[in-house]
Amino acid sequence: MISLASFCAVAAILWYFFGWPSVVQLVIVAAVAYILTGKRYRFIYVVIRTAPRDLRALSRLIKLRWRMYKYRKNNLSVADMLGHYASKYPNRVAFIFEDKEWTFSQVEAYSNQVAAALKEKENLKPGDTVSLFMENRPEYVCIWLGLSKIGVITALINHNLRRQPLSHSVNIAASKVLIYGSELEEAVEEMRDSLEPNMKLYCWTGKTESMEPNANTEKSTRKIIHLDPLVSSASSANPSTEEAFKGGFDDCLMYIYTSGTTGLPKAAVITNSRYFFFCTAIFELVGLKGTDRLYTCLPLYHTAGGIGGIGQVLVNGCSMVLRRKFSASSYFKEAKKYNCTVGQYIGEMCRYMLSTPPHPDDSTHSVRTVYGNGLRPQIWSQFVERFNISHVGEFYGATEGNANIANIDDKVGAIGFISRTAPFVYPISIVRADPATGDPIRNDKGLCTVCGPGKYYLNFTLLIIDVFKKGDAAFISGDILVMDEFGYLFFKDRTGDTFRWKGENVSTSEVEAVISNVIGYRDAVAYGVEIRGQEGRAGMVAILDKDKTLDLVAMYEAIQKSLPSYARPIFIRVLTELDMTGTYKLKKVDLQKEGFDPMTIKDNLYYQAASGKYEPINPDVYDQIQNGKIRL
The missing domain is CATH 3.30.300.30 (ANL, C-terminal domain)
Structure with missing residues (x-):
């Protein structure tokens, strides 16, 4: 606070040069500031300060809810949305991959051919599972889309897995078929005899002429089928218009596995509704546009790339430059080359990009927004300044969770916020927790307590029992967060990562x-x-x-x-x-x-x-x- 002597000095200067009216104005401003910053009236100040943010978020949340209502009412699937864009904008670019363009009509046709080929060859039925083991490319998306059109669930397998974790991920999904890219043939060779005996293996090579994969048949009697010629000769008609099955809003679409930081990978069920919600939430909360061109090099077997990225194309009609793998030195060079307006990131990627030598393309591109999760506060400002980024859409959520939050106003380091004025608007809460164990701290009634801003460690709670009343339940994320007085949330640590x-x-x-x-x-x-x-x-x-x-x-x-x-x-x-x-x-x-x-x-x-x-x-x-x- 300014001292009384300093205040009097400022008042005297104003009086000398501008007269008494200026001194009166100074006194009034000082009085209002004192009231609003005083403890008793601080909450009023917080409400006024956060009102623009909260109202903007509310308008975006209303749009999100309205869109989800329409998807549910019309019982839409993700494949339906692709069909919509293929019909309305057949020549719009959906993907650019290694300098080749894929239009929405081409993506639609290829996915239909996949559906027809595998349905005829393997007689797959709704509810069956197929594992997909392939690096990033448009065909990857087309394969799981085509399978969804005949009701088949695709298990997206991490292409970095090998041996036991790989066979575990395929077998645990009860897959009838494993489709893999020829670039991963050695990994399949290492573990194929540990797969379920009746599982069929299909190899994608990118070559439509009939050929046999380079599998070592001396080690196994399991036959490997070449997928490409089957797809190229199949019908491109939409199977959903010819068959009894019609995928709907609540049908299971795919399985996405956790990262596997501890133990073996674990599969999360992704329905069409869940896919819609996740990608639409990002689109609305981050402020993307249907005309945006995205740059994505995240793996498509995870939620961030496979839903948060690909979903902007399939559900929102955006275009995407898709890269096989991440390259720190090429990120903004390629974004500039292809006129991208939006980029995706994961926090560690930002650190790698900062460690590269400066280049003119760092700031002369067209990328206005980047979105993702894990951008550390310690490098946030450096990153946006060096790479000339107008908006960072840092978001927080979990593949198996039931809510997401996002930073919509570029608060440095924040992963999102909870409105201090109307915290009940969005179905998330933060409760007091033991900072060392992450366990919720309960009161004498055995219930959790909502924690306000300050020095407390807070547990982000979205499954625990008896949360705010007996018998209720909530999903617990396992992360420790801190909230400031304006409701901004900051990631502190993972439960168990904190030690004393x-x-x-x-x-x-x-x-x-x-x-x-x-x-x-x-x-x-x-x-x-x-x-x-x-x-x-x-x-x-x-x-x-x-x-x-x-x-x-x-x-x-x-x-x-x-x-x-x-x-x-x-x-x-x-x-x-x-x-x-x-x-x-x-x-x-x-x-x-x-x-x-x-x-x-x-x-x-x-x-x-x-x-x-x-x-x-x-x-x-x-x-x-x-x-x-x-x-x-």
Whole structure:
């Protein structure tokens, strides 16, 4: 607050130059400011401040609800929407892939041929499942779309999986057929004898002439069928107009698997209605347009790319530049080349792009909006400034969840908000939670309590029982969030990723973000490890250093300035490679289990010595730490 002396000085200057009316105006403004910022009237200020945001969000939410009402009323499927655009805009570009354009009519025709070929060849029926194992390309979308037209559910298999996780994902879906791309033939060869014995294998090669895949039949008697000639010779008529089956709004469309950061991948059921909701929510809340051209390099087997991206084409009529894989140096170059107006991201991608050398195309493209999830607050401003982005549509949701939120007004670091004025408008709540375990904190009646803004750790709650009244239930996301006084929500950490050290809670995501920044945006994984005889877990960070240029001294000095003492990593593990999921999520479970034992770990290990420097860990040092002779 301004001091009384300063206030009097300003008043005197105004009086001298402008007279008493200016002094009166100053007093009135100061009084109003004091009232609105006072504790008693602060809520009025918050309501006024957030009203434009809340009203804009309400209008977009009404549009979303209205569109969902129409989809349900007309019992539409995603394939129906494709048919609509193919009829209305047959020559509009749906996909651009490796310089080849696919119009909506071509996508419609190819998907119909897929449906006809597989229905005739395998006599597939509504409710059957087919697994799809293929890298990004328009045919990938056409295959699951065509199968949906005959009521077949497609299990979208992560093309990075190999051996047991791969066979598990295919078998658990009870698939009758596995369709795979020829580029993944070796992966199929490794595990095909572990598949269910009656499962048929189809290989897509991109070549319509009759040929046999290069499978090693000496290892297996299972026949592999070449898919392309069957599709090219099949009818392009829409099967839904000729057959009894007509897919509807509530029918199951596909299975999408979780990233597999812990355990084997787990499948989530995606209905047409769920697909509609997710992609329409992004379209309306982020503020996209039907005339937008999207740039997408996210894997199509996950929700972000397969629904949040592809859905903008199939449901909203947008065009898309589709890339096989992500390239940090090519992202904005290609976006410029193809005149893209919108780009998709996952947080780690933004960090990789920032680590590339500056280029003129960084800011001379036509991309006005990027949307996705996981853009860290620590690099948010740097990213939008360097790449000349007008709007960041950061959103929050889960494949298996039942609600989504989005940042609609570019609040740096926010993943969305809850209206302080009318929190009941959108069906989400945040409740008090134990920051270390993520378990909801209950009152004396055994119920959860809604948590207001401030210093509390908050659990984002959208399945727990007895939430706000006995017998009710809600989906719990497993994330710890914090809300400020204006209702903005900020991601803190995943449940279980937070650990305690020296009586304080340490957020691994915050440690990772800070350390990544100070070491030039390299990959860094933070976690807590146990030390015999000490409470809590000591901080440890695994850092990727392929070129062996990591400067531990410089890093330590930077960490001292950026992290509180209890959050500074005690142990450092330097890696030459780092295991990640297909959506660039870092796998830390195995690293955490391995701890800091130099007898089992071949990577270079360091600990923070009494001198403050990071010193190497050898077996003798390890024993001294575990026996308490070296105190940390």
